[in-house]
Amino acid sequence: MKKAAFLLAIFSLSVFTAQFALAGDYADYGDAPDPPYCSLFESDGARHINSEAIYEWLGENVDLEFNSHQVNNDLYDDGVVFNTPYWPGDTCSVDVTISVSQWDGGRYPPNLYLDAWFDWNRDNDWDDAGENAICGYSIDPSTWDGNTKTYNITFPVPSYATNLSFIWARFRLHYSSTLNQYCQQSPYGEVEDHRLEVPVHDVGVHAIVPGYEMVGHSDIAATVRNYGANDETGIDLYWMTDTGDSGATTIDTLLSQQEKDVNLGWTPDTTGLVSLTAWTDLAGDENAFNDTTSRSAVILHRCSRLLRLYLRCGGEGYRRRRRSRSYGDAEL
Ligand SMILES: [Ca+2]
Ligand SMILES: [Ca+2]
Ligand SMILES: [Ca+2]
Ligand SMILES: [Ca+2]
Incomplete structure (x- = not known):
């Protein structure tokens, strides 16, 4: 390599490094407020790496970014319909639409999994009993008859979920039956964060x-x-x-x-x-x-x-x- 070309390569590499040292993984990030929730790359926020290709997502679309679009600014939180009102002590439901690029192309199984967390007591975490409301819900797209399917999923609303006006919920579509994490990166899939209203009165x-x-x-x-x-x-x-x-x-x-x-x-x-x-x-x-x-x-x-x-x-x-x-x- 000639000296000029070598110097240009070093320069290009340093520019590349400088650009991407400031950014996180190229992924789909959650957009709940950080703090308190882990959404940003520097907080090890929930993110789904789709650098190879996008094979599956929630709703009609997913987009990729280098960090969380704070707050509530992700473009495609379009996969979840909340069948509200949600009442403390009731069994409630969501309709979750899941899309894949090719349901019968031999990619599945392994199955996909869906997890959802609701901050039912609005204490700025998803750690309390009952807050991982949907836990490892298993999905096998090879049994579908097309590239998209909507699931009606029920879950209990804890009786302590009272006196709230709105809460944050996080949905993750992923590949691991043991992910059980509302933070951290995961390959493929999507994260969607939603702000929803729950009863405000006693x-x-x-x-x-x-x-x-x-x-x-x-x-x-x-x-x-x-x-x-x-x-x-x-x-x-x-x-x-x-x-x-x-x-x-x-x-x-x-x-x-x-x-x-x-x-x-x-x-x-x-x-x-x-x-x-x-x-x-x-x-x-x-x-x-x-x-x-x-x-x-x-x-x-x-x-x-x-x-x-x-x-x-x-x-x-x-x-x-x-x-x-x-x-x-x-x-x-
Ligand atoms: Ca989506
Ligand atoms: Ca996104
Ligand atoms: Ca909580
Ligand atoms: Ca998303």
């Missing part, structure tokens, strides 16, 4: 009883639950229907974690299907639609026989069925 409507196909008349109740660590007093329960009925009941006291069925005192006076919403008015504005604690249910009432359901309880279908009965009652 007390809320947990269910409407019985919820469906109400045969009786005045025993419809709402289950109200105190999710919080403190006893509460002076709670008001409100409800209304899409047929114009409404009402309110005062609930004296709910101890921490206590649940009560509160009779609505409603006697339906028409037949048919009614949509009913009940909520606790924690915002003080008596508006069901901006209160995160509302729950709704469709109730079928004043129907004497459950099996006949909607057709026997009103509407055009009911009238047609009644006419058919006069011609021989073939279907009844």
Whole structure:
């Protein structure tokens, strides 16, 4: 090598080194705030090395960078749909879409794995009991019928997940059944960090009883639950229907974690299907639609026989069925 070419090579190498000494691995990084969460290269943040090729990812896309795009600025956090609201103590779910470049090309198995962590107690880590909500969920793309598939995955929300407004969750698609790490690098796959809202109030409507196909008349109740660590007093329960009925009941006291069925005192006076919403008015504005604690249910009432359901309880279908009965009652 001539001297000039040699010097140029040394110069190029030093420029290359200077450029990349400042950067991390070329990978897909998480974008939860760092600190407190490990997202940046210098924090050994979660990153998925895809320098060879991108074989699998979450959602429709993944992109690569030299460090975390702080905060919440990764381009393709597009693989997770949260089926909210999430309630403390409930079983909840996400829909996770996984894509691969070639499902039947012989790359699988080995299987892919999905892990997800939620900071349920919002103490800036994913270490607490129940926070690795999805743990080593196994996926074999060779059983698919195409390059993408959506999985509905359920998990419990811990009863301690109360009084929160939003939390950070991290999803990782990877190859190791023992990864179990929300930090560190992993080959292939993708990491997605999501900020999601969870109930902010202590007390809320947990269910409407019985919820469906109400045969009786005045025993419809709402289950109200105190999710919080403190006893509460002076709670008001409100409800209304899409047929114009409404009402309110005062609930004296709910101890921490206590649940009560509160009779609505409603006697339906028409037949048919009614949509009913009940909520606790924690915002003080008596508006069901901006209160995160509302729950709704469709109730079928004043129907004497459950099996006949909607057709026997009103509407055009009911009238047609009644006419058919006069011609021989073939279907009844
Ligand atoms: Ca993605
Ligand atoms: Ca990325
Ligand atoms: Ca935590
Ligand atoms: Ca990503």
